[in-house]
Amino acid sequence: MTRASLPLEFAPRLIEWQRRAGRSGLPWQHTRDPYRVWLSEVMLQQTQVGTVLSYFPRFLERFPDVKALAQALPDDVMAMWSGLGYYSRARNLHRCAQVVMSEHAGVFPETAAVLQTLPGIGASTAAAIAAFCHGERVSILDGNVRRVLSRLLAFEGDLAQAGPQRELWNIAQALLPVAPSPDDMTAYTQGLMDLGATVCQRSRPACAICPVQSLCRAHAAGEVQRFPVKTRRLVRRFERWWLLVLRTPPTSGSARVWLERRPAPGIWAGLYCPPVFAAEDALLGVLPEGLRAAVHALPTVTHSLTHRELHLHPMLLEVPPGSFEPSADHAQWVAADALGGHGLPTPVRLLLASLV
Numbered sequence: 001m002t003r004a005s006l007p008l009e010f011a012p013r014l015i016e017w018q019r020r021a022g023r024s025g026l027p028w029q030h031t032r033d034p035y036r037v038w039l040s041e042v043m044l045q046q047t048q049v050g051t052v053l054s055y056f057p058r059f060l061e062r063f064p065d066v067k068a069l070a071q072a073l074p075d076d077v078m079a080m081w082s083g084l085g086y087y088s089r090a091r092n093l094h095r096c097a098q099v100v101m102s103e104h105a106g107v108f109p110e111t112a113a114v115l116q117t118l119p120g121i122g123a124s125t126a127a128a129i130a131a132f133c134h135g136e137r138v139s140i141l142d143g144n145v146r147r148v149l150s151r152l153l154a155f156e157g158d159l160a161q162a163g164p165q166r167e168l169w170n171i172a173q174a175l176l177p178v179a180p181s182p183d184d185m186t187a188y189t190q191g192l193m194d195l196g197a198t199v200c201q202r203s204r205p206a207c208a209i210c211p212v213q214s215l216c217r218a219h220a221a222g223e224v225q226r227f228p229v230k231t232r233r234l235v236r237r238f239e240r241w242w243l244l245v246l247r248t249p250p251t252s253g254s255a256r257v258w259l260e261r262r263p264a265p266g267i268w269a270g271l272y273c274p275p276v277f278a279a280e281d282a283l284l285g286v287l288p289e290g291l292r293a294a295v296h297a298l299p300t301v302t303h304s305l306t307h308r309e310l311h312l313h314p315m316l317l318e319v320p321p322g323s324f325e326p327s328a329d330h331a332q333w334v335a336a337d338a339l340g341g342h343g344l345p346t347p348v349r350l351l352l353a354s355l356v
């Protein structure tokens with residue numbers, strides 16, 4: 001696609017619409033502080049705005065700047081991230097803060113090209129930080145923006161393939177406003193995000209109120225739902241886990257549960273979880289014979305991850321303090337009122353909340 005064939009009215013129209021009708025009250029807007037922009041961008045990857053709204057201020061209160069985050073213990077970072085999911089984001093966030101401190105004297109690099117070299121910062125996140133904080137003329141291209149642009153242009157390339165992805169990125173760059181001020185770049189970048197999140201949504205795009213409807217080729221062809229073209233569909237692997245939920249009786253004070261820190265790499269790496277087994281027999285096999293009959297199966301919990309569907313089978317066993325502990329590294333008894341200070345995967349947090 002040549003530049004001449006692109007709808008060059010797109011950028012000015014998007015900027016005008018964002019200033020008039022886009023989102024303006026989000027707590028990470030109206031700042032050029034890279035720490036805040038970076039944190040919000042990472043939280044917003046794969047997480048709804050409504051959820052991020054409650055996590056963002058809490059995280060900032062606990063780790064107000066990049067230095068505080070770099071110096072934090074990994075367990076404290078995971079605990080503050082607990083419930084947001086996609087925990088590699090939290091591990092990369094922590095590592096990135098440490099690299100900014102050790103290799104960039106505590107100051108985020110200014111350009112998207114250098115920002116991309118930091119842990120966990122991909123091309124789109126780097127572009128968002130550079131555009132919002134320094135007015136760099138560079139385009140974001142996350143999943144929402146890919147959807148908007150592929151509909152706008154009726155882009156036939158298969159976005160499951162690297163070649164068409166690159167082509168769309170070049171188009172995104174060509175669509176940028178001409179000679180923008182830093183404020184223009186902020187409005188344009190925010191406008192792309194707002195259009196994808198609030199108007200050009202995946203299943204029910206609100207074309208009737210879309211500010212770029214008259215430029216949109218998919219809409220003109222009546223083929224909005226055909227875009228983006230993506231041949232490879234996500235296939236989730238089915239996996240079953242048996243969880244040994246050891247609990248002390250709540251007779252004296254609060255009950256305690258036995259939790260292990262999950263190994264890295266792997267699912268829920270760095271988070272705390274009851275011991276996991278691949279089969280019921282394996283779980284029963286670690287118990288002294290006299291305790292096996294006391295194990296009580298709880299209802300199965302289903303939990304979807306990006307590439308897997310987990311079926312969790314919690315097996316509850318009440319044991320008096322000191323009577324039995326599975327041998328394990330990084331494991332401990334945790335009192336019910338201390339669970340909030342531990343990073344717990346959402347299904348585990350919900351399960352334990354119902355038990356202790």
Ligand code: SF4
Nearest residue numbers: 200205207210213216
């Ligand atoms: Fe998306 Fe519809 Fe707007 Fe086209 S007209 S960009 S499909 S909302």
